[in-house]
Amino acid sequence: MKLRKPGPGTITVGALIAIIGVIYGASIVWTEILWFRQMSATRVILTQWGAHIGLFVLGLLVATGLLYFSMAYAYRHRASSTRGQASASLRAYQEALEPVRRAAFWGVALFFGFTNGARLATEWRTLLQFLNASSFHQVDPQFGLDISFFVFVLPAIKVLVSFLMSVTGIGLAAALVVNYLYGTIRLAPRPHASKHARLQTGLMAATLSIFIGINYWLGRYELLTQDSGSIHGAMYSDINAKLPAHSILAVISFLVAVLFVVAAFRGTWRLPVTGVAVTVVAALILGGAYPALIEQFRVRPNQRTLESPYIQRNIDATLAAYGLDDVDYQTNYDAATTASAGQFDNDTLTSQVRLLDPKVI
Incomplete structure (x- = not known):
């Protein structure tokens, strides 16, 4: 066909x-x-x-x-020529x-x-x-x-x-992949990078570290808009543990960026690698472990006293959002009644009265 x-x-x-x-x-x-x-x-x-x-x-x-x-x-x-078994x-x-x-x-x-x-x-x-x-x-x-x-x-x-x-x-x-593939970055027999590869990767790593630091710094403000369950916004552990942790991590990230710039021009990677390791450890300790310890051993034993100011902030913000912040509250109310004894013995009235279960109350 x-x-x-x-x-x-x-x-x-x-x-x-x-x-x-x-x-x-x-x-x-x-x-x-x-x-x-x-x-x-x-x-x-x-x-x-x-x-x-x-x-x-x-x-x-x-x-x-x-x-x-x-x-x-x-x-x-890229490198003009490469030698060795790995380069082959x-x-x-x-x-x-x-x-x-x-x-x-x-x-x-x-x-x-x-x-x-x-x-x-x-x-x-x-x-x-x-x-x-x-x-x-x-x-x-x-x-x-x-x-x-x-x-x-x-x-x-x-x-x-x-x-x-x-x-x-x-x-x-x-x-990094292209530089390694074309021989300007070598891992064996000992780590080495050409001048151009060192400048490119070092400055890009510094830029990335700066963005990470900015992200940590913005995280300080995000604490006030987070949802922590029944209360929206920052609580005691957020302000006293997470807030300083974000600030410290942001500063560390900016310092690591400086170390990457120094390494890009001087050729030593020991300091920025150490800085990255310090950032990771600090993020685990300051960003995770420390706030959890503050919440467990500082806040929970004295939660009513420590959390009250932050709960009040939430209440005030909610009232302001709904336009109820200028409501006049009256706490004293003198009830008056004209009921007489035996008035509710009539079945037609009591059948419409809701029975209150003490267990539910």
């Missing part, structure tokens, strides 16, 4: 599926526009879609550009990769650019709220900042820092 090639006027199966997909997608988009137009709110859906597309494109371009530049820089400054196996990988190297670099960059751009696009509401923020004209009792900072500014900064931290971390990992 002979297969005939499709003629000029023939539509292939792939083209037909693509046309059906475009028509189906267009119908969904047009239906949404018609519905919002009927509600006189076309601007709402267009704003949402515009924010989605804009953030996705921005995240895609930034992430793809940084990742591709990181890999291309490592490749451009690397040369085999280099020769296998070389025909598709550019496509592989772009593929990796576009993949992570697409995922990071899509993740950034999901935060469209947070960033639009930041762009249209307004003051609450009321400050929080811990830091003295306007409440709008915690509602509009802090979430947006967290989104941007998380995005940049993710892109920098992936870029650093990609640079």
